[in-house]
Amino acid sequence: MAIQAGGRRGGRRGGFNExxxxxxxxxxxxxxxxxxxTAPLIQNSGLKVELPSSSSGDKGETKSLIVGVGADGKFAVNGTVVSPNALLSAIQREAKATSQxxxxxxxxxxxxxxxxxxxMDSAxxxxxxxLVVATQQKN
Structure with a gap:
């Protein structure tokens, strides 16, 4: 009785069938x-915004239309910076496109x-x- 190397039968080399x-x-x-x-947790308004703090810390709902207001008076609708004159049309367009x-x-x-x-008036x-105002929770 002989021992076969590698445990293969008949000395044949076997290959992968699948x-x-x-x-x-x-x-x-x-x-x-x-x-x-993680996807719903990433909401970017398009502007660098330091949110005010509150005890409830409401950051808004997921899948919402987001408008950012910067300290310098710039506006961003869903991450796209828009001029103050185009704010209403941008909000209307995004609300219609996303049915929000x-x-x-x-x-x-x-x-x-x-x-x-x-x-708020444009909305x-x-x-x-x-309308939801996003804040960050106090530490």
Whole structure:
């Protein structure tokens, strides 16, 4: 009785009949889950905005129309900087394209009140039903 090297029968070299992709599939599923969890957490107004603080820390709802108001009086609608004169048309266009009825205002803590009121008035004229002012939670 002889012992065969490598445990193969008849001295033939065996090859792979199929590739096991189960580990690769597991890795991709984990990456998809991580992406799905972190994607709603990333909301960018398009401007560098330092949110005012509050005890509730409401940062707005996910999948909302976001308007950023900078301390220098600049406006951004869903990450695109727009002029003050084009603010209403930009909000109307984005609200219609995304069929949103919620507007999240991410105003800098040093933004002028007239700029925030302009966003609120434009939202009302655009037919949006709900307005949320984003803040950061106090530490």
């Amino acid at each position: 590739i096991n992709i189960t580990p690769l599939t597991d890795v991709f599923l984990v990456l998809v889950i991580i992406l799905l969890i 009825k919620v507007l999240v205002v991410q105003a800098d803590g040093n933004a002028k009140q007239k700029d925030v009121v302009k966003v 009302r004229q655009a037919g949006l039903q709900k």
